[in-house]
Amino acid sequence: MTTAVVDRPDIGSFEPRPAPRRRGACPSLHHPMQTGDGLLVRLTPARAGLPSAIVRELAKLAERHGNGLLEVSTRGNWQIRGLTSESTAALSSEIEGVLDQFRFGLTLDANPFTAAGSDSARLVAAIEEMSEHPNLKQRLAPKFSIVVDDGGCIDLAGVIADIRLRWAASDRWAIVLGDNEESGRLLGYVRPADGCAAVSALAEAIAEIGPNARGRDLSLPRAQIATTAAASSFESGADPIPERAMTIHVGHIRLQDESLAVLSPAYGMMHASSLNAIIDAIDEIAGARQIRLCTTAGRLISVRGLDDHHIERLLTHEAARDFITKDDDPRLSIAACAGHPACDCAHFDTHAAADRLVERGLLPHDGSTVHLSGCEKECARPAHAAVHLIGRPNGIDAFDDHGSSLGHFTEPEDAVVSTLPSAGGIA
The missing domain is CATH 3.30.413.10 (Sulfite Reductase Hemoprotein, domain 1)
Structure with a gap:
């Protein structure tokens, strides 16, 4: 399979960064979070998802007031990056009319389906x-x-x-x-x-x-x-918890009561132009249908309201090329945080490193995950990973799932090859 990889700058040298902030404060509209590329605002959508028109408006706001980058977080929240104090105030004012489409208060995660x-x-x-x-x-x-x-x-x-x-x-x-x-x-x-x-x-x-x-x-x-x-x-009591009967991944998913087109932005991040393109494609395919986009854990975007034929058209549409749509895409084997330069605490560019691993075929062949974290906060840490690569001021420390050290390395590629016998690739 040929995988399109976005051009990114070289991961660069490892330089000291500010000490990681405690993972505690939530970057809301009124309390945005400072990151390496400006302020970040997080919005939790209504549990049933957002109408496609509202998602289009989010993309416009990201371009107008931020740097055009949006993320779907590991919990399924929308994040708008690259804001300033002034543009955050403008965004808050413009989005006020649709705040009923978002959830505020205590974080409560559940299955929207x-x-x-x-x-x-x-x-x-x-x-x-x-x-x-x-x-x-x-x-x-x-x-x-x-x-x-x-x-x-x-x-x-x-x-x-x-x-x-x-x-x-x-x-x-x-x-x-x-x-x-x-x-x-x-x-x-x-x-x-x-x-x-x-x-x-x-x-x-x-x-x-x-x-x-x-x-x-x-x-x-x-x-x-x-x-x-x-x-x-x-x-x-401590009886075993039953296994899950099925889990949604990317692609054409058929549930008992509905079918979904499920996409994922690579490593959770996309440009507003890519999101706009997929909304254009949905409008082209669906016509007057009421379509909702539901973001969920795993950085997934589920398009609701299309019939099976329209789902296939969307997943093969040119606009979908910037998203992961097939479950054999190797990028699904990587859990990566925003990394440098998006995060001012990160010691290396996790997305550029992830692309390098994909290009060289240096990922496990057994379906396990490689976790890339720009710093010790491990914001994108998955439940399990074959190896955790943590950025330090002078390189990368590798750990197994139990926290045992697997060595110190200069390049992510060296860490993967040295610690994972199941990782193949080309030199």
């Missing part, structure tokens, strides 16, 4: 209502997050959460504290009717520890006491 009226949908609605209580919301850490995972087609297992509800059986949901599904601590199980009460009690217990406390800070005995008092159906 779950059936209306299901236990999962009811849990999400109840927790969203509960989380808006100012007495609780104002006492939780800035990036406090909850995941409600129905075990469906959107893989939320790798998404970090302070409190996680995970479907375990027809009438039981597992409660997991901190980290991702695998590394978090399994507290026990509740029936769906008690799910919101359990989450509320645990959030309150975490808030009592302090304003920066997270799920990992709550002791299991204290968590069990809080949950037992709030949820009569709570029972401790």
Whole structure:
């Protein structure tokens, strides 16, 4: 397979950067984050996605007020890069009329394709209502997050959460504290009717520890006491969580009730012109149909509202060339943060390094992931990776999934070849 690779500058030398900022503050409209290419604003779309016209407006705003670069984050949020203080104020003013298309407040991740009226949908609605209580919301850490995972087609297992509800059986949901599904601590199980009460009690217990406390800070005995008092159906236990029946990847995806065209910008980043082109193609193909674009975990963009024939037309359209549309694309084997120069903490250009790995065929042949992080924050860290390459002022440190050192290297290519026997390639 031939993969189109965007031309990028050389990854450059490794130079000292500012100390990484704590991953805590959320770059909202009123509190943008300073990065290497200006300010960054993050917008969380409505759970059902955004109408194509609103996505087009986002692209226009990114070009008019930023540097034209947008990202889909690992949680499925839209990020606009390259803003200034003045242009952020202008963007905030212009977007005010469509703010009802976005979610604000506590981060709550869930499967947007779950059936209306299901236990999962009811849990999400109840927790969203509960989380808006100012007495609780104002006492939780800035990036406090909850995941409600129905075990469906959107893989939320790798998404970090302070409190996680995970479907375990027809009438039981597992409660997991901190980290991702695998590394978090399994507290026990509740029936769906008690799910919101359990989450509320645990959030309150975490808030009592302090304003920066997270799920990992709550002791299991204290968590069990809080949950037992709030949820009569709570029972401790550590039964295995069921495997997911299917997971959405890129391409033509058929669900029980709808079909999707699923695309992904390489490494989560795209130019506004590429996004505009795909919206133009959707309008050309769909005509007067009401089309929505739903961004989800895994940096995926799912186009909703097209029939199967139109999906095939879109995925093979010239406008789709700037996106990943096939599940054998080698770029899917790379998890990379924004890197230098987009991030002022990064010690190397992660995207240029990723492209070099693709061009030279230096990726694992077993489907595992290579993680590239410009600095020690590891903002794009996946649940698992064959090797983690972390930028330092004087090169790259390589680690395995357990944090054991695999050596220090000058180039990402050398690190991959030296640490992964399954990585082939050309010299």
